[in-house]
Amino acid sequence: MELLDNPVRAYAWGSRTVIAELLGQEVPSPHPQAELWFGAHPADPSRLVHEDGSHTSLLDALRDDPERLLGTDRSGHWDATLPFLLKVLAADEPLSLQAHPSIEQARTGFAHEDAAGIPRDAADRNYRDANHKPELICALTEFHALVGFRKLEATVRLLRELEVPELAGHAELLAAQPDQDGLRALFTTWITLPQSMLDTLVPALQDGCIRLAGSGGEFHAEARTVLELSERYPGDAGVLAALLLNRVTLAPGEALYLPAGNLHAYLSGAGIELMANSDNVLRGGLTPKHVDVPELLRVLDFAAGPPPVLTGEPDAGWIRYDTPAKEFLLRRLADGDDGAVVAVPDGGPRILLCTAGSACVRAPGTELKITRGGSLWLAAHETALSVQPLVEGTQLFLAGDGLG
Missing domain, CATH: 2.60.120.10 (Jelly Rolls)
Structure with missing residues (x-):
């Protein structure tokens, strides 16, 4: 290592x-x-x-x-x-x-x-x-x-609640065809609008978002986000596209x-x-x-x-984030407060990153201390490794491939 x-x-x-x-x-x-x-x-x-x-x-x-x-x-x-x-x-x-x-x-x-x-x-x-x-x-x-396209019935509600006349026809077209083809048609229309139309439509959208952001209703966070984006990127078709996406925290x-x-x-x-x-x-x-x-x-x-x-799955002292991707697998140390020794999973090359606190990383016959911001390369041939947090609040991430 x-x-x-x-x-x-x-x-x-x-x-x-x-x-x-x-x-x-x-x-x-x-x-x-x-x-x-x-x-x-x-x-x-x-x-x-x-x-x-x-x-x-x-x-x-x-x-x-x-x-x-x-x-x-x-x-x-x-x-x-x-x-x-x-x-x-x-x-x-x-x-x-x-x-x-x-x-x-x-x-x-x-x-x-x-x-x-x-x-x-x-x-x-x-x-x-x-x-x-x-x-x-x-x-x-x-x-x-x-992240990703919002459920279409919710997007139709959002477009209607904005009360932007220039968007009313688009909302009803999506309501009439609430499927992937309808969504593709709407997205394609918006992303290919000429700049002259965007320069009119985006300010109209801003007015609608100002009203909706102050309402405290279902879409107030989405309205605030679109306002922020339109201020940074005035006249950008991406501002319209943002109306179609899930806002996640x-x-x-x-x-x-x-x-x-x-x-x-x-x-x-x-x-x-x-x-x-x-x-x-x-x-x-x-x-x-x-x-x-x-x-x-x-x-x-x-x-x-x-x-x-x-939220991850428990995995022998780690939290494991499973995905369909075989190229990678992320683990996070489950508890960096108790000082317990935790085995580092074997299998392929790995990178260990410390984002808070410090830890002792041990291999047969050697050990290294890793502190906040530090990282270690763990080659495939390095097995039987373990980590031990040295202070409360230690946070470690382990990256490897997903082949198991």
């Missing part, structure tokens, strides 16, 4: 406090810090910190000795790559409205863009790799998000799984994000970045309903 040195990604929507505090750096940070990455993504891999103080890229280490670090079975299954990417995500402002492709869609799209000669780092490139990107977000703080320790095709936007909060090792994003608005509407429509899943909130 070796300590990791991990890259911080600076995006405009990031926090100036969360990651800086986690790493014991100056607060506030000079620039927004949005994500802290743990893994072997080619764009920004972690580095192994050796006993002599030297560093080795985890990506290079895996390329040099995949069978030892990943395990013979995992190395073959995952094509000698680390299948997951772990992040601390810290959002002070909303992220873009986005969805991720399935594995088949990613392979097709990647090959098509390669054949078209689009550089892989081009701003208008959709597919930077041939992998899908299912993901899990587990809240560290209260976490707010728009996670308490610390609660999680959401986002499969392929799920339209979502993280609004604010800090969380642990674990995903397949991919950077494929199809954006739908709330961003100045590239938006490819036809490609977005190709990958979107228009099934409607509330997203299941995961």
Whole structure:
């Protein structure tokens, strides 16, 4: 087991406090810090910190000795790559409205863009790799998000309660066809409106949201969110699309799984994000970045309903967050207050992250102390490990693959 040195990604929507505090750096940070990455993504891999103080890229280490670090079975299954990417995500402002492709869609799209000669780092490139990107977000703080399409009868009620004349016809069309085809038709209409119409419709929507936000009724939180988004992104079609999505608030320790095709936007909060090792994003608005509407429509899943909130299952001293994804599995230490020794599950490569307190990590013949913001690389051949919290309130997360 070796300590990791991990890259911080600076995006405009990031926090100036969360990651800086986690790493014991100056607060506030000079620039927004949005994500802290743990893994072997080619764009920004972690580095192994050796006993002599030297560093080795985890990506290079895996390329040099995949069978030892990943395990013979995992190395073959995952094509000698680390299948997951772990992040601390810290959002002070909303992220873009986005969805991720399935594995088949990613392979097709990647090959098509390669054949078209689009550089892989081009701003208008959709597919930077041939992998899908299912993901899990587990809240560290209260976490707010728009996730998946709301039940259509509820959306019809919302559109009617807004009392925006310009939206009345759209509400009745959806009421007349309350199914995936009706939802697709409405979303497609809104996302392709000419800017001249958006410049009229979004201000009218703002007026309706002002009335509804002050009502204290069923949709007051949704109305406030749309108001906030319209102020940040005036005239953006994504503001209209936000009307169709579930607004979710996670308490610390609660999680959401986002499969392929799920339209979502993280609004604010800090969380642990674990995903397949991919950077494929199809954006739908709330961003100045590239938006490819036809490609977005190709990958979107228009099934409607509330997203299941995961609270995790007990697992021998850990809380385990099960998902259909085989690339990753997240565990959280169940109780960091009692100082009990807890076994670290064996099986494939793992990354252990401490987000609060400190712990002693023991392997046969050796041990390491991990403190807040610290992380460890646990290779497949390192088995019979255990952790022991050293102070009350210790919080640990363990990322691995989902092969069992």
